[in-house]
Amino acid sequence: MPRLTGLISASLALPVAALAQSVTFAKDVAPILRAKCQECHQPGSIAPMSLVTYEDARKYARRIKARVAARVMPPWHIDRTVGIQEFKNDRSLSDAEIATIVRWVDEGAPAGNLSDLPPAPTFPDPxxxxxxxxxxxxxxxxxxxxxxxxxxxxxxxxxxxxxxxxxxxxxxxxxxxxxxxxxxxxxxxxxxxxxxxxxxxxxxxxxxxxxxxxxxxxxxxxxxxxxxxxxxxxxxxxxxxxxxxxxxxxxxxxxxxxxxxxxxxxxxxxxxxxxxxQRRTVLRMFDVSRGSELDIPPNQVAMTQNFYVMQAPARLENFQPHMHMRGKAMTMEAIYPDGRKELLSAVNNFQWNWHVNYVYAEHAAPLLPRGTVLAFTAWHDNTAANPNNPDPNQWVGWGDRTVDEMAHVWIDVTYLNQAEFDRLVAERKARR
Ligand code: HEC
The missing domain is CATH 2.60.120.230 (Jelly Rolls)
Incomplete structure (x- = not known):
């Protein structure tokens, strides 16, 4: 993230005069927390602590910076530089929002004028x-x-x-x-x-x-x-x-x-x-571990691949990788019948306790002709560099427990007949 690093060091070097316009909780940070965090970080919801008031946020300022800068929070772990980026449920922060939060923490998490805060939102019951x-x-x-x-x-x-x-x-x-x-x-x-x-x-x-x-x-x-x-x-x-x-x-x-x-x-x-x-959707599991063949040596990053040939035209509605503690990344590529290859989606920052379902926007969901090969690749990081790894000196194989590994993807597949497929492809072309 070279751009982000630039912004952080720039903020550290701010001349004293510029502090007059420094980022504050009331003006800059509260709206971000409201839009992207408080759904879960409110009393009674699923997160361990509330991030609703200034006192809440200031108490956790360091941890907030660490989690948002690493793009672990909010939970959205897709690679934003490749593949389809239009989703129905995107809750990620923009680079600018991350830079604002980081700068706020670096400047000592100032409150600003709290009376400027819009009234506290009433949350729907989680x-x-x-x-x-x-x-x-x-x-x-x-x-x-x-x-x-x-x-x-x-x-x-x-x-x-x-x-x-x-x-x-x-x-x-x-x-x-x-x-x-x-x-x-x-x-x-x-x-x-x-x-x-x-x-x-x-x-x-x-x-x-x-x-x-x-x-x-x-x-x-x-x-x-x-x-x-x-x-x-x-x-x-x-x-x-x-x-x-x-x-x-x-x-x-x-x-x-x-x-x-x-x-x-x-x-x-x-x-x-x-x-x-018009159409019937079925949830399919695409096994990437090739029928539980995982072999993940100690202190190594292991790669596994599997391939599926689409027997009918189809639209893929979502991408939801499943791995455990050593899970690091997973990609889904389409190799079309004409030989063209396209990286559809990649999760490059997988967090085993967050099985995020990335749901494609309707106009962006992949349309695959019959005969397309879907290629899945999974990486498991069994080194000490993986902060979620409980023991890098263990050999790890396939198994049910979270300390064992898995690699598969859940996808809702809507199968289409040829005429419907042709019509949807024509509609897409017309949109562009
Ligand atoms: C979908 C729900 C959800 C959203 C949205 C979300 N969080 Fe979280 N957050 C959680 C849960 C659950 C945990 C505890 C489990 C974990 O750490 O993964 C957590 C953990 C954290 C932690 C670590 C707490 C600790 O004890 O160290 C921080 C910091 C954090 N979130 C900040 C944020 C910020 C900042 C945002 C918005 C930019 C955000 N979260 C958005 C659910 C969410």
Missing amino acids: NRWQYADQFGPPDLVIRSKPYDLAARTQDKWFRPVSETGLTEARWVRAIEIRPVKPEHRKVVHHVLTLLEQQEAEGITGLAHEAHGVQRTAGLFMEWAVGKVGEIFAADAGKLMLPGSKIRWEVHLHAIGEAMEGVEVDLGIYFYPKGVVP
Whole structure:
């Protein structure tokens, strides 16, 4: 970040006269915290401390500088210099915002004229359904079963099954997952939900994947710390059939405090009855570890790759890499049938406790012709230079625990027929 460094040293060299216009909390910093931090850093939300008042922010000034300068906070760890940069949920700071915060801390975190501050915002309750503003309350809420987690124990994987109770087919436009009690967010590391239902051949439009009758429609949604849920593109949705069931996988991580009756809710928002979206979206897991073949020697950075050929034209709606403590970076490239290669997305600052889902803006979501090769590359940093590495002298292989490794990507794929694909490509060309 040469530009940023320049700004920092320039701020240190400020002549005394320039201090008159120095950055202050009231004028410069509070608006940034409000827009980019307080959603999580407010009393009762998911972050460990509030950053609402001047006193809060001043107390944490050094740590704020360290986290924002390293682009660890706010959690948005995508490489901003390559690939698609238009997302629906971008919460990153601009270089200028980072420079403002850094300079404010370097100048002693002055308050400025606090009476200039706009009135404190009233925050929406972090424990309400977040998509309710948009869609009204969820149409269907499905709860997992209670699980008692000891204060100290290995990571646990809890896999109960819940009936959906549906008696007719419904199209889903948004899904949200949340631990029922706010305090349980500290131990629920991630949640997978699988939709089990009797699929007739052809109904999925995925003839290449559905051989005969298939029992599961596969993954319904994946949730991990830092994620709210998923809203599907305006022309797409997921299909739930009568008699369907949800199979859960709740990954729990003990924190030294016993937690009783940990439960998770799945909130489902349907399209109105009779509204059938044009396309069906399926959540796919692209395995980068080649069927759990990871081999990560001590004190080394290891690279793993895997390749998939798209059997039908498709639009990719998002990019969400999954690795653990040694996870460092992951890229997704498209090799088109004409041989052209394009880097679609790269996460270069992966943080294992933040499984950020990067959701493409509709007009920027990759459109892949049939026959495109998707190439995924993952890097694990098992050296002492990785601050998240608990022990660089261990050999690490594939496994469920956070001290073992994984490498895969979750992507909502909307499969298209050739005519739809051609139409979407033509629309894109017309936009430019
Ligand atoms: C999506 C929610 C979210 C947003 C947005 C967010 N944070 Fe955080 N922040 C957290 C959580 C949760 C933690 C604790 C876990 C961790 O450290 O990753 C945290 C940790 C931190 C810490 C470290 C606290 C410590 O104990 O050392 C700092 C500093 C911080 N955040 C600052 C910020 C700033 C500044 C912003 C905005 C520019 C911001 N965060 C935006 C959720 C968030």
